[in-house]
Amino acid sequence: MMLEVANGKLIGTIPSKNSPMNQGKLCIKGWNAHEFVHSSERLTKPLIRVDGILKEASWDEALDYTASKLDEIRKEHGGESVAFLTSARCTNEENYLMQKLCRAGFGTNNIDHCARL
Amino acid sequence: MTNSIPEIEDADCIFLIGSNTTEAHPLVSHRVFRAKLKGAMLIVVDPRKIQLTLQADIHIKIRFGTDVAFINGLMSAIITNNWHDQHFIDERTEGFEGLREHLAKYPLEKASEICGVSVEDMIKVARIYATSERSTILYTLGITEHSHGVDNVKSLGNLAMLTGQIGRRSTGVNPLRGQNNVQGACDMGGLPNVFPGYQVVVDGTVRTKFESGWNAKLSGKVGYTIPEMMDRLLDGSVKAMFIFGENSVMSDPDTHHVRHALTSAEFLVVQDIFRTETAELAHVVLPGACWAEKDGTFTNTERKVQRVRKAVEPPEGAIPDWKVICELGTRLGVSMDYESPGAIYDEITSLSPVFAGINYERLEAGGIQWPCPSPDHKGTPFLHEGRFTRGRGLFHVIDFRPPEELPDDDFPFLLTTGRRYAHYHTRTMTGRCPSLHREFPTPRAQINHLDAKRFGLKEGDLVKITSRRGDLTTPVEPGDIVPEGAIFMDFHFMKANPNVLLGTSLDPVSKTPDYKVCAVRLEKSTDMEY
Numbered sequence: 001m002m003l004e005v006a007n008g009k010l011i012g013t014i015p016s017k018n019s020p021m022n023q024g025k026l027c028i029k030g031w032n033a034h035e036f037v038h039s040s041e042r043l044t045k046p047l048i049r050v051d052g053i054l055k056e057a058s059w060d061e062a063l064d065y066t067a068s069k070l071d072e073i074r075k076e077h078g079g080e081s082v083a084f085l086t087s088a089r090c091t092n093e094e095n096y097l098m099q100k101l102c103r104a105g106f107g108t109n110n111i112d113h114c115a116r117l
Numbered sequence: 118m119t120n121s122i123p124e125i126e127d128a129d130c131i132f133l134i135g136s137n138t139t140e141a142h143p144l145v146s147h148r149v150f151r152a153k154l155k156g157a158m159l160i161v162v163d164p165r166k167i168q169l170t171l172q173a174d175i176h177i178k179i180r181f182g183t184d185v186a187f188i189n190g191l192m193s194a195i196i197t198n199n200w201h202d203q204h205f206i207d208e209r210t211e212g213f214e215g216l217r218e219h220l221a222k223y224p225l226e227k228a229s230e231i232c233g234v235s236v237e238d239m240i241k242v243a244r245i246y247a248t249s250e251r252s253t254i255l256y257t258l259g260i261t262e263h264s265h266g267v268d269n270v271k272s273l274g275n276l277a278m279l280t281g282q283i284g285r286r287s288t289g290v291n292p293l294r295g296q297n298n299v300q301g302a303c304d305m306g307g308l309p310n311v312f313p314g315y316q317v318v319v320d321g322t323v324r325t326k327f328e329s330g331w332n333a334k335l336s337g338k339v340g341y342t343i344p345e346m347m348d349r350l351l352d353g354s355v356k357a358m359f360i361f362g363e364n365s366v367m368s369d370p371d372t373h374h375v376r377h378a379l380t381s382a383e384f385l386v387v388q389d390i391f392r393t394e395t396a397e398l399a400h401v402v403l404p405g406a407c408w409a410e411k412d413g414t415f416t417n418t419e420r421k422v423q424r425v426r427k428a429v430e431p432p433e434g435a436i437p438d439w440k441v442i443c444e445l446g447t448r449l450g451v452s453m454d455y456e457s458p459g460a461i462y463d464e465i466t467s468l469s470p471v472f473a474g475i476n477y478e479r480l481e482a483g484g485i486q487w488p489c490p491s492p493d494h495k496g497t498p499f500l501h502e503g504r505f506t507r508g509r510g511l512f513h514v515i516d517f518r519p520p521e522e523l524p525d526d527d528f529p530f531l532l533t534t535g536r537r538y539a540h541y542h543t544r545t546m547t548g549r550c551p552s553l554h555r556e557f558p559t560p561r562a563q564i565n566h567l568d569a570k571r572f573g574l575k576e577g578d579l580v581k582i583t584s585r586r587g588d589l590t591t592p593v594e595p596g597d598i599v600p601e602g603a604i605f606m607d608f609h610f611m612k613a614n615p616n617v618l619l620g621t622s623l624d625p626v627s628k629t630p631d632y633k634v635c636a637v638r639l640e641k642s643t644d645m646e647y
Contacts, residue, residue, distance in 0.1 A: 091413025
């Protein structure tokens with residue numbers, strides 16, 4: 001699939017004629033897949049729950065807080081007490097990193113994804 | 118898939134079971150149409166009168182959840198009529214005598230009684246599948262999303278080996294997978310029992326290789342599956358959960374149970390592009406980048422690794438997910454210093470022999486199908502040519518087990534679930550595409566028109582559907598697609614999500630939940646507005 005871009009925004013999808021799978025065709029979802037990309041509902045800032053409410057935070061705050069909470073739980077209860085769900089919508093590289101984070105960081109194989117469902 | 122999608126159009130017989138291909142995989146269904154034009158026989162096995170049954174030479178209206186009995190019946194007919202491929206069995210397989218003895222206990226009449234298919238139809242299907250030059254099996258979640266899903270898949274494997282319909286072009290056992298990179302997530306070791314490249318965690322030699330590659334001490338104990346993680350959150354042995362690009366609250370069965378499990382977590386992190394129902398429960402939400410905003414690779418259902426290239430920048434404030442994971446990994450003491458996704462891919466191939474010959478430079482010329490063990494290897498369009506991965510293909514002896522929850526006096530209807538053509542899963546993305554929303558704005562439960570008549574229901578009327586786990590209200594769509602006594606629902610809409618109704622009965626091996634069979638009660642709703 002090729003993407004049509006104008007002024008930094010996606011405006012459409014174009015089927016690839018060279019792709020042996022697509023041969024110039026897309027399904028209804030393929031033809032419209034660009035429409036959600038610039039949705040105003042996209043998340044743009046990390047959120048941290050404070051007093052029961054999700055509040056906007058900076059990347060450093062969110063990453064430091066996440067890492068310190070996970071580290072605390074790892075130290076107190078062991079790596080087996082942490083579980084990861086990786087994503088069938090994300091790239092191979094991201095999935096590889098997620099299972100590496102789980103296995104090398106926490107010494108556990110508690111990682112799974114929606115292929116099971 | 119053992120074989121490739123373009124090969125489908127050159128099959129002489131397509132045996133399609135548990136797949137609503139025109140809605141869930143429209144481009145694959147196009148190949149099925151082309152095969153038909155070239156003269157292929159199309160056998161559709163499905164309890165519903167799905168669109169492809171209109172093109173089928175034979176539509177087998179099997180009873181829900183009786184696939185094993187049906188396939189055993191077919192194999193019984195094949196052996197009785199000597200349609201099996203004895204040469205293939207002798208040269209390539211083991212365990213045939215065990216299967217033959219087992220099938221002797223499965224006379225056609227018995228199978229026919231269980232699955233509701235006539236003996237004549239079973240013999241006809243058996244003959245066409247076994248004696249066509251190239252027969253291909255296509256299946257989807259109608260085979261796997263059962264409490265006996267593994268038995269179903271093994272049965273299809275038996276059928277293909279028995280007739281030598283595997284290891285050649287346009288044959289094979291072909292699951293059509295549902296997400297753009299569900300194949301890749303498995304390939305990369307996003308599973309509790311394997312490292313990347315399907316190298317098992319219990320193998321000490323494999324573990325030593327990854328320990329030196331990652332400079333970390335690794336566990337040889339198989340981890341928890343998704344349903345087990347939810348149970349362990351509830352008993353307190355799992356304290357923290359990291360959910361990446363998944364909307365578990367909507368997609369997992371028994372919604373009340375899942376919600377309860379996730380709210381029991383001491384610490385829940387969700388990384389996603391939208392504030393999903395699952396993100397609402399998190400302690401930390403990390404914004405991600407979507408498919409058009411980052412570089413990397415995806416692997417399609419035919420094992421083809423393909424490049425995805427960034428077309429636009431993520432919204433201001435969001436960053437590509439691989440960078441987020443690297444930042445976290447580094448903070449947690451894991452070595453994650455990569456310049457680019459290409460550098461990550463090089464590490465993947467250095468540790469996984471099946472992908473060893475693939476790199477970004479080669480992918481510029483087009484996708485490559487693994488196994489691809491060396492840079493001069495062209496990739497593998499179909500598997501099992503000449504030999505199976507384990508050497509000889511093993512026949513499994515499989516008994517029919519009925520689904521765990523069937524209709525009874527209190528819950529007399531059978532509920533089954535699936536996808537609709539305009540939406541993807543929990544509508545996190547497609548619900549925000551105005552064109553797709555306009556196409557399919559509300560849920561619709563398919564019921565048989567005879568049941569509709571009995572309940573005095575017409576198109577769009579509201580019904581209340583209740584199971585042992587919960588209830589929901591939904592508009593109905595009467596017609597002849599589902600048989601009498603059955604209801605079909607999609608799970609795209611939170612306000613009528615059948616996962617509220619489904620149970621948590623699991624396949625004993627794969628731990629896959631039964632999404633296809635559950636007992637419910639139907640009533641006309643007293644709600645006036647939806």
